[in-house]
Amino acid sequence: MNETQSAFDSDFLKQLEYLYIVSKKIFAGRIKAERRSTRRGVSVEFADYRNYTAGDDFRYIDWNAFARLDELLLKLYEEREDLHIYFLVDASESMTYGELPKLIYAKRVAAALAYIGLSNLDRIGITAFNTTDKSRLPVERGKGKIFTVLNFLDQIEASGETDLEQAFHNFIHMTKRRGLVVLISDLFDPKGFTAGLNMLKFQKHDLFVVHIIDEKEAEPNLLGDYHLVDVETNELRPVTINESHIKRYQDLFKKYCDDLDRYCTQREISLVRTMTKTPFDELILRIFRMGGFVT
Amino acid sequence: MNFLSPASLFLFGLAIPIIALYILKLRRRREPVSTLMFWEQLFKERQTTSLFQRLKHLLSLLLQLLFLALLVLAVARPQFAFITKSARQLILIVDRSASMNAVLNFDPESPETESRLDSAKETALQIVQGLRFMDEMSVISCHTRPIIHTPFTRHQKTIREAIESIEPTDIKTDLKPAIDLALAVAQTKPNPEIIILSDFQKISEETLADFQNIQSENANPDDDNQEQKRNIKLHLLQIGEENDNVGITQFRVRKSIVNAFDYETLLSVINTSDEEKKCSVELYFNESLFDVRPYTLSPGEIKTEIFSNFTFEGGELKAVLDIEDALKTDNVAYATLPIRESITVLLVTEENPFLRNALAVDEKINLTVATPTEYEANTQDFEVVIFDRYSPTSLGDGNFMFIYPPNSDTPPNIGTDDSVATWKIGEEIETPIITEWERTHPILQHVQLENVLIGKAYAVTPPPTSKILVRSFEAPVVFVDVTPKRKIVFAAINILESDLPLRIAFPVIMANTITWFVQGDKIEEYHLLTGEVLRYKFDAQEIEAVKNKLPQDETVENPQMTVKITGPDDETWDIPIDNDELLFDQTQLAGFYALTLTDATTEENTDTDENIEEENTTDDNGFKKLWAINLASETEASINAIDGIEELVTETELISGSSFFRFPPWIYLVFLAVILSVVEWFMYQRRKID
Numbered sequence: 001m002n003e004t005q006s007a008f009d010s011d012f013l014k015q016l017e018y019l020y021i022v023s024k025k026i027f028a029g030r031i032k033a034e035r036r037s038t039r040r041g042v043s044v045e046f047a048d049y050r051n052y053t054a055g056d057d058f059r060y061i062d063w064n065a066f067a068r069l070d071e072l073l074l075k076l077y078e079e080r081e082d083l084h085i086y087f088l089v090d091a092s093e094s095m096t097y098g099e100l101p102k103l104i105y106a107k108r109v110a111a112a113l114a115y116i117g118l119s120n121l122d123r124i125g126i127t128a129f130n131t132t133d134k135s136r137l138p139v140e141r142g143k144g145k146i147f148t149v150l151n152f153l154d155q156i157e158a159s160g161e162t163d164l165e166q167a168f169h170n171f172i173h174m175t176k177r178r179g180l181v182v183l184i185s186d187l188f189d190p191k192g193f194t195a196g197l198n199m200l201k202f203q204k205h206d207l208f209v210v211h212i213i214d215e216k217e218a219e220p221n222l223l224g225d226y227h228l229v230d231v232e233t234n235e236l237r238p239v240t241i242n243e244s245h246i247k248r249y250q251d252l253f254k255k256y257c258d259d260l261d262r263y264c265t266q267r268e269i270s271l272v273r274t275m276t277k278t279p280f281d282e283l284i285l286r287i288f289r290m291g292g293f294v295t
Numbered sequence: 296m297n298f299l300s301p302a303s304l305f306l307f308g309l310a311i312p313i314i315a316l317y318i319l320k321l322r323r324r325r326e327p328v329s330t331l332m333f334w335e336q337l338f339k340e341r342q343t344t345s346l347f348q349r350l351k352h353l354l355s356l357l358l359q360l361l362f363l364a365l366l367v368l369a370v371a372r373p374q375f376a377f378i379t380k381s382a383r384q385l386i387l388i389v390d391r392s393a394s395m396n397a398v399l400n401f402d403p404e405s406p407e408t409e410s411r412l413d414s415a416k417e418t419a420l421q422i423v424q425g426l427r428f429m430d431e432m433s434v435i436s437c438h439t440r441p442i443i444h445t446p447f448t449r450h451q452k453t454i455r456e457a458i459e460s461i462e463p464t465d466i467k468t469d470l471k472p473a474i475d476l477a478l479a480v481a482q483t484k485p486n487p488e489i490i491i492l493s494d495f496q497k498i499s500e501e502t503l504a505d506f507q508n509i510q511s512e513n514a515n516p517d518d519d520n521q522e523q524k525r526n527i528k529l530h531l532l533q534i535g536e537e538n539d540n541v542g543i544t545q546f547r548v549r550k551s552i553v554n555a556f557d558y559e560t561l562l563s564v565i566n567t568s569d570e571e572k573k574c575s576v577e578l579y580f581n582e583s584l585f586d587v588r589p590y591t592l593s594p595g596e597i598k599t600e601i602f603s604n605f606t607f608e609g610g611e612l613k614a615v616l617d618i619e620d621a622l623k624t625d626n627v628a629y630a631t632l633p634i635r636e637s638i639t640v641l642l643v644t645e646e647n648p649f650l651r652n653a654l655a656v657d658e659k660i661n662l663t664v665a666t667p668t669e670y671e672a673n674t675q676d677f678e679v680v681i682f683d684r685y686s687p688t689s690l691g692d693g694n695f696m697f698i699y700p701p702n703s704d705t706p707p708n709i710g711t712d713d714s715v716a717t718w719k720i721g722e723e724i725e726t727p728i729i730t731e732w733e734r735t736h737p738i739l740q741h742v743q744l745e746n747v748l749i750g751k752a753y754a755v756t757p758p759p760t761s762k763i764l765v766r767s768f769e770a771p772v773v774f775v776d777v778t779p780k781r782k783i784v785f786a787a788i789n790i791l792e793s794d795l796p797l798r799i800a801f802p803v804i805m806a807n808t809i810t811w812f813v814q815g816d817k818i819e820e821y822h823l824l825t826g827e828v829l830r831y832k833f834d835a836q837e838i839e840a841v842k843n844k845l846p847q848d849e850t851v852e853n854p855q856m857t858v859k860i861t862g863p864d865d866e867t868w869d870i871p872i873d874n875d876e877l878l879f880d881q882t883q884l885a886g887f888y889a890l891t892l893t894d895a896t897t898e899e900n901t902d903t904d905e906n907i908e909e910e911n912t913t914d915d916n917g918f919k920k921l922w923a924i925n926l927a928s929e930t931e932a933s934i935n936a937i938d939g940i941e942e943l944v945t946e947t948e949l950i951s952g953s954s955f956f957r958f959p960p961w962i963y964l965v966f967l968a969v970i971l972s973v974v975e976w977f978m979y980q981r982r983k984i985d
Contacts, residue, residue: 097329188330217329225323230331237331238323239338242980252333 008111008150016115016146019284048076083122084139084179086205087114088171089153091128091135092162093232094188098214100276105212106184107153108280113182113287114149118142125175126152129167132160136174161232162189164196172203181205186212187260194263201267209264210287211257211273218253218275220246299372306367310360317356358975362968369964378960382429384447384484386477387422389415389461390493390534392438392468393624393825393885393926394934397494401538401621411535412463415492418532419458422490423451428959433480434458437473438466438883439826447484464883465624466826467928468497474505481527488528494535495940497930506531506943533936533944539568541592542625542932543576545599546614546925547822548632550810558632560602562614566592567933574618578602580632581610597929609634611887611921625932629887629923631821637661638813643670644683649796650698653805654681660809679812684789692780694812699789702753718761718776718785721754727767727788736764738775738784738807742800750792755785784808821922829860829879829922831890838875840918844892861889863924882924890920 052061052072065073087110095103114124118141126137126149137152164187171181181200187193187209200207223246228237239245257273264271272290274283298304328334395412419434426432431447434457445457470493481487489509498506509529545563566572571593578586590598609632616626640654642664654662663677667685679694686700702720732744744765754770757763765773776783788795795801823829833841838856845854856872860879863886870879882888 094329097327102329186329188332190330190332214329220328222326226326227323228331228334229325229327231327231329233331235331237334237338239334245337249333249337252336256333 008108008154012108012111015281016112019112019281020116020119045077046075049073050076083117083120084177085114085117085122085124086171086175086179086181087124087126088167088181088183088185089126089128089156090130090162090183090185090187091133091156091158092130092160092188093158094162094186095212096158097186097231098216098276101158102186102212102214102276103156103158105274105276105280106210107156109210109212109283110182110184111150111153112280112284115143115146116284118146118149123179124149127167127171127174128156129171130158130160131163131166133157134167134170162186163191164189164193165191165199168196168199172199178204179206180208182208182210184210184212186217193260197263197267197269201269207267207269208287209260209269209271210283211260211271212276213273214276218250220249222246296376297374299374301371303367303370303372306370307364309363309367313359313363314356317359355975355979358971358978362971362975365964365968365971369961369968372959372961373964375960378427378429381486382427382431383486383488384481385422385426385430385432386481386487386489387419387432387434387458388441388470388473388477388489388491388493389419389434389436389458390438390468390470390491391436391461391464393465393928393931394468394494394496394622395534396463396465396624397535397538397540397622397934399535403619410463411494412461415532415534416458416461418492418534419490420455423454423458425957426451426454427957434461435473435477436461437470438464439469439472441473441476443476462883464825465885465924465926466883467824467926467931468493469499470497471499471502474502478505478527487526488530490530490532492532492534494934495531495533495936495944496934498937498940503937503939503943510943531940531944533940535934535936537935538621539570539572540620540622540625540932540934541566541568541572541574541616541618542620542622543614543616543628543925543927544597544625544929544932545927546628546630547927548612548630557603558605558608560605560612560630561599562602562628563597563599563929564590564592564616565597565929565932566594567935568620569594572618574616576600577615577617579611579613579615580605582613605632608632611923622932622934624885625926625928627885628925628927629885630925631887631921631923633821635659638679638809639663639677640679640681640809641665641670641675641677642681642683643667643685643687644681645685647683647791649790649801650681650683650805653796653802654809656802657806657809679809690781694782696784696786696808696812698786699751699753718758718774719756720787721756721770724752724754724767724769726750727752727769727772729765729767729772732765732773733762736762736775737811738804739764740803740807742803742807743798744800747798747800748794749788751789753787755787757785761785782812784812821920823882823922823924824928825882825885825924825926827882827924829877829882829888829924831877831920833872833875833877837918838872841872841892859891861891863887882922885924885926888922888924890922892918 049062049065050073052074056074060075060077062073062075065071089103089106089110091103095101095106110126114126117124121141123139123141124137124145125139128135135152135156137149140148162185164185183197183200189196197207197209222241223243225240226238228239229235230237261271263269270290272283272287274286389412391412395415396410398407399409399411399414400407423432429449431449432445432454433447434444434454435441436444444460445453448454470491474489474491477489481489506529509527542565543562544565545561547561548558549561550558562576564574564576571591573589573591575587575589577584578588586602588600592598612630612632614628614630618626620626637659639661640663642650642654642662643666644650644664645666651662651664654660667687670685670687677693679696681696681698682700683698684700686697700720702723727749729744729747729749732739732742734740734742749767749772752767752770752772755774757771757774758776760778761774761776763771763774765771770787772788773784773786776785790796790801820830841856841858845856857869858872858877860868860870860881862868862881863884868879868881870877877890879888
């Protein structure tokens, strides 16, 4: 683990611009343009018809339809709005695990997605969560705020344990407006991930989960006698590990991931799982292609 | 259970450091993980009780202690009584007679050369492979007599070497002595088993009965000997299958019947197969072909032929059967033709034309005639001296014939040897009639003495050591007296007053007598059968030649006299001479055996070419004796098993493979320890044990 390792360098910044350009191409083929709201308002995009009621603005009556149908129908248009994207970055001690610490990887992912969001004139807010520190970047807008975002991400340090429910509870109370919540975490909460995610979902947030794991967590290369040390709690566990244990561990880990997949599918939560050995730009492109980041 | 090395049990003390080391706690490596929740879940599922953990821990210790126990027991070399009691004492008899040289599965088209003996040895080695570790085995080979290659031993390497050392011979078969020896030895052992590996082509009825008695469970229980034999297990393993064979059963040289100075050769060939065989006999003299005779032999036929009128002498005669069959040994036979040397004969007589002419007719006789006066004046060495109507006053060593010597009360003074018998001449007999004569004696062979008219004779009293050859009603007429240094033929008839000189018998008798004096039966002595003992008595001149070849070492008082015998495969033996006599019993292979003098000066440094050259050019004074050794056995030529043996030949479990108790217990203990260590390693790797 290299805690002094910087998440952002000049190459990273170049990659951000490249990713933005690529993301525009991808969106052009799929959803055309900026984000649309479900609210009806004033814009040029026709949305629907409804019957005229007293007090409605005459300017929106579809006179052509009245001529054909002899019925007053009011044309409705989509209202355009800017999107709030909240990044929840897990900053617990477990995120320091791995040759490339998961936290570094998480910061890069968050930075990349934030840059793209800012470029799309969305509003970006970042919250780092663990049991000891809850640093927060207020919602920012505009591409020029990217350095503020990067500075904030750079200053996040891992400490404490993972408590998703507590962390999301604080987030909800500090966030009045609904938006897209991008959760970047290993989700290694001993109490489980469902309570926390349920809380976010309950608040009508759109949820996008980036599940970061290290290769050694999925396939530990341990055989023999060990004292396993939990990096979050420093708890010791004497174990003697053989091949059957490893196989069973892998089964348990897979079951955990399968449970998470099933949970997200049932609740229409976008989920992308990645290992730290996967280049982060490859992950970003994968996110864009699967379309979950922009709904 | 006993231990051969009980002191080794103190090694059990090694358990103490093992236990002590085991009590020490294992230091675990620290490994940080991002979360323990999966590990907790994992080990919660497989949560073992502390008791099981302790048992698991204990199992590892127990495995190691068991490993130690097995090794210590192995070092202590345990012995189990039940194994010792069940140990067998096996006597392995391998037939190595001439018929065992037959090709195992003879096929004229196949180049296979594995002999029955090779197969027997291979089978014997398989039996050794299956021995239990406490079993003892003795290896005996046999032809006409048994040879113990190794006494009872458990050392399998020694047994294998003994089996490997069994060499083929050309000697005929006689299993009886070997079986008698094996039975005698077996009866002193608790669990004896006799294994006979043979082609069983010749077994006496007595031996066959012995086999049946041993194998029969209905042996007479009252017979103690039979009871003992019943405890002996007998395994008859037949080697080889039925094969065709044509062989020479006789090849001998003898004096010609019609001419005492010529040779005749008798050759017999037998066809032991069930079909007609065509072959030719090639006769070689000194490796030069001089005669070929085609033979057609019907099944079982023996063809005999006599060859005579040889123009050559003094060399090697060989008969070769030109036929491909299973047994090649009996396709060749050997004989020697001695050199027909001139015989110096002195006839001491006033005048006897009959005698002179009878002796002069043979070109091989170098005759000298002298009057008694001349004889007394100048005594020379002659091989044969014939006294006609004369008796010298003294007589030395040699060959003498007395014909009607003067009537004297005392025979000639024959020196100081008191053991020499004397004769006594009695009254004169008028016209004696010959009543009987020894027709088989060499002197009287091919002689007819019926109705011989004799004018005068003596009533002679021969010495007790003499042998009477011709007898009349009144007294012996002709007798011979043979002592170690002298041969005497005494004829008590006056041949000048007899019609004997006018008969054909007379020159024959004289020729026979001269031959008997000089050569006697020596030609027979140079023809032996394989396995017979070669004997040769050296005369004084030959002994002197042997002594001249001895190394001139003054520090040795009586150096051992040795001569060299060269066998058919150019194998040589240095044989000592005892009492001027040579005894050689290594006549195991058919062929020529040459006796020459040992050259001591070259024998010490035979490695250099110079010395070899010197040896080849050593002057042995022409001393060389040649013996022809032949198989020449009609029974050996029949190489198929005798009738009745197949019922006794049984498949035996002896060659079925190795038994469980092939090795001593300590090897099994070590084997178990190795297996245990593998199990322990596997379990440790699988974390079944700590």
